[in-house]
Amino acid sequence: MAQNLDQIFVLLTGWMVSYLPEWLRPYGVAVLGVVGVLAVYVTLFALTTWFERKGLGRMQNRYGPNRCGPFGLFQPVADGIKALTKEDLVPRSADQVVHFLAPLVLLIVICMGLAILPVGRNMVLVDMDAGLLFFFALGASTELSVFMAGWSSRNKFSLLGAMRAIAQMISYEVPLLLSAISAVMIAGTLSLPKIVEAQAGFSGILPHWYVFTPWGFAGAVIFGIAAKAETNRCPFDLPEGESELVAGYFTEYSGFKFAIFFIAEYLGMFSISSVSVTLFFGGWGAPLSFLTFIPSWIWFFAKVLTIIFVFIWVRATLPRLRQDQLMNFAWKFLLPLSLINLGVTALWRFMGDGWQRWIVCAAIVIVSYIVLGLWGMRRQHVAPRKYSYAD
Amino acid sequence: MSPVFYLLAAITIAGGLAAVLLKKLVHCALAAAAAFAGLALLFLSLDAQFAGFVQFLVYLGAVAILIVFAILLTRNAEEQDGGLFSRTWFAGLVVAAAVFAVIGWAVLRSGSVLPNQLAVPTATVRDIGVALMGRYVLPLEIVALLLTAATIGAVIVAMHEKEGEQ
Numbered sequence: 081m082a083q084n085l086d087q088i089f090v091l092l093t094g095w096m097v098s099y100l101p102e103w104l105r106p107y108g109v110a111v112l113g114v115v116g117v118l119a120v121y122v123t124l125f126a127l128t129t130w131f132e133r134k135g136l137g138r139m140q141n142r143y144g145p146n147r148c149g150p151f152g153l154f155q156p157v158a159d160g161i162k163a164l165t166k167e168d169l170v171p172r173s174a175d176q177v178v179h180f181l182a183p184l185v186l187l188i189v190i191c192m193g194l195a196i197l198p199v200g201r202n203m204v205l206v207d208m209d210a211g212l213l214f215f216f217a218l219g220a221s222t223e224l225s226v227f228m229a230g231w232s233s234r235n236k237f238s239l240l241g242a243m244r245a246i247a248q249m250i251s252y253e254v255p256l257l258l259s260a261i262s263a264v265m266i267a268g269t270l271s272l273p274k275i276v277e278a279q280a281g282f283s284g285i286l287p288h289w290y291v292f293t294p295w296g297f298a299g300a301v302i303f304g305i306a307a308k309a310e311t312n313r314c315p316f317d318l319p320e321g322e323s324e325l326v327a328g329y330f331t332e333y334s335g336f337k338f339a340i341f342f343i344a345e346y347l348g349m350f351s352i353s354s355v356s357v358t359l360f361f362g363g364w365g366a367p368l369s370f371l372t373f374i375p376s377w378i379w380f381f382a383k384v385l386t387i388i389f390v391f392i393w394v395r396a397t398l399p400r401l402r403q404d405q406l407m408n409f410a411w412k413f414l415l416p417l418s419l420i421n422l423g424v425t426a427l428w429r430f431m432g433d434g435w436q437r438w439i440v441c442a443a444i445v446i447v448s449y450i451v452l453g454l455w456g457m458r459r460q461h462v463a464p465r466k467y468s469y470a471d
Numbered sequence: 472m473s474p475v476f477y478l479l480a481a482i483t484i485a486g487g488l489a490a491v492l493l494k495k496l497v498h499c500a501l502a503a504a505a506a507f508a509g510l511a512l513l514f515l516s517l518d519a520q521f522a523g524f525v526q527f528l529v530y531l532g533a534v535a536i537l538i539v540f541a542i543l544l545t546r547n548a549e550e551q552d553g554g555l556f557s558r559t560w561f562a563g564l565v566v567a568a569a570v571f572a573v574i575g576w577a578v579l580r581s582g583s584v585l586p587n588q589l590a591v592p593t594a595t596v597r598d599i600g601v602a603l604m605g606r607y608v609l610p611l612e613i614v615a616l617l618l619t620a621a622t623i624g625a626v627i628v629a630m631h632e633k634e635g636e637q
Contacts, residue, residue: 178501210596213524217511220532224504227539231497239543246536270596 086375089116090202113205117194124381125346126156132392139396163339171234171332178232183333183340186225190347193218197354198273200364200377210270215355216257219310222348223249226329229341233332241328244318244403251410252309252316258418259302262425263290263359272355276363285369289362294442295425298449300360302418304387307352309410311345314395316406353387354380361387413456420448475516483509491563496542504535521596 084091093116097108130145130153137144145152170179196211198204208214223246230242264270267278281288290296309316318328330341357363361383364376401409424441431437486506490499507530514523603611 175498178498208520210520210524213521213528213596217524217527217532220528221508223536224501224531224539227536228501231539231543243543250536 086201086377088375089200089377110205114195117197117199117205118191120199120381121194121347121350122343124350124385125343126160128346128350128385128388129156129159131388132395135389135392136396139393160339163336166335168335168337169332173234174332175232175234178228179332180337182225182229182232183337183344185228186222186344187340187347189218189221189225190344190351193351194347194354196272197351198276198358198363199354199380200375203364203377204273207273208271211272212260212264212270212275212355212359215272215351216253216260219253219256219352229333230329233329235332237327238329238331241318241331245312245328248309248312248316248318248406248410251407252306252414255302255410255414255418256306256310258415258422259299259306260355260359262295262299262422265422265425266290266429272358272363276358276365279362280365282369287362287365287367287369289360289365291360293428294438294445295421295428296360298417298421298424298445300356302414302421303356303360304390305414306410307349307356308391308394309406311349311352313349313391315398315401317395317400318403318406349388349391350384353384353391356387357383408456413452417448417452421445473516476513479509479513479516482506483513487567491567492560497539500535500538500542503538504531507531507535521599 093109093112096112097105100108133155134144134152145155148154148158170176193215195205196208196214226245226249227242230238230240230245233239263275267275269275269278279287279289286292291300308314312318330338333341357380364380366372366374366376366379424444427444428437428441431440483506486502486504486509489502490506493499493502507526511523511526511531514520514526
């Protein structure tokens, strides 16, 4: 029974495809898979917008949406109708074709990234030999659509915002890649399903996830921070600073094109959280050995939603960084730390089993964190802010 | 030759032609990026995964962005109006056709120089990694050193102005 429940989507696909003629079956499997993945992630997107506003409200001592349906649950539907019925304004001097293409390119590229995620046991749409590389390759091409949006608007604030966003994405891509490589080094493969398999198994009741090793913990934290910057989430959401910076590359977009940027941002957040779950948090594996009876896909989405919750939590807590702080943090703190972490991972790989490697690796990670942190803060004077009031 | 091949070939060729013929430089750069993407997808459809991914990462992620930045930083964005195509489209087309002819000639001639290879080469990402880290490790390190030197040089060039002020 538990076995069947675990594989329910695989079995359902097989059953539905069995009605098709023989030569159509591969296409049937592909279409069903694409429809399924898109439906699940877009539903998650709708729920997350509600969850985010509700959670932010809770953390900031207010209600959040509470008018549409029970607990404001129909708010995403209302938002969707609003976006669809709004007038789609395009500036007269804008480059019409590029202006139209930019959100589409962004959404297509991000949806392609969803195809390689292993969302459960035997549940991966495209099992690539180098799936992780494919994911980062697609991530690199989102920058171009950001530029298209900013340039085609013929607005200097849009163009500046696009430049800012691209500089941020390029800078944070380096620690993102370097921290992902540490998981690849230990698993010895670039295929996401195989990285999940490498983290299977339990010692006692605890799982063998990479996050429970010194290098894995540091890698997961670096990956999480860089992922926030890649998806333009707070505290790196400079493109959304409409009050201070006139927003960013999507200032001149309205109506449903703006909604597409919004969807793409959230889908990008889901896909990058899914990759971090796959790399460091055991993918679809259960967190404790006696919980394996719960289907794998439930575990996967539970972990992804937990990470999304942390994103929302951070957004409610931290203020926005300034552009120079953003760049300094990426190049002077995250990059050296992720390089050191790469060395620690290699050390872990070659020191063999035993308790020594735990102490040595943990010591290197902690010492480098403290030294880099102190060095980065050496000219900063952290003290309670002094206020001067006009009498 | 599947429909997918024709679709990708059409994207690549249209992107390449547009890159040569269009008037606005940014349009040309974006069209070149479309051609790069079509080429990457062609590599993927040929099962050359590594080549396809590197085409994406390097050409779309780095080269296209670099071209676009270079255009924006060096040129006045205001162009004179009039016409979709560049005035020198014929010269651009001739140069592109000449380069294509040379490369095509070289590829066609290579059949007689090189012995026939297996129809389906089995170079996985893993094999490429092992080769890079084993047999070709010295060239790889030299390239890495060169790139590091170039990066440091770029930083120094960018810093020069600030030092002059002090």
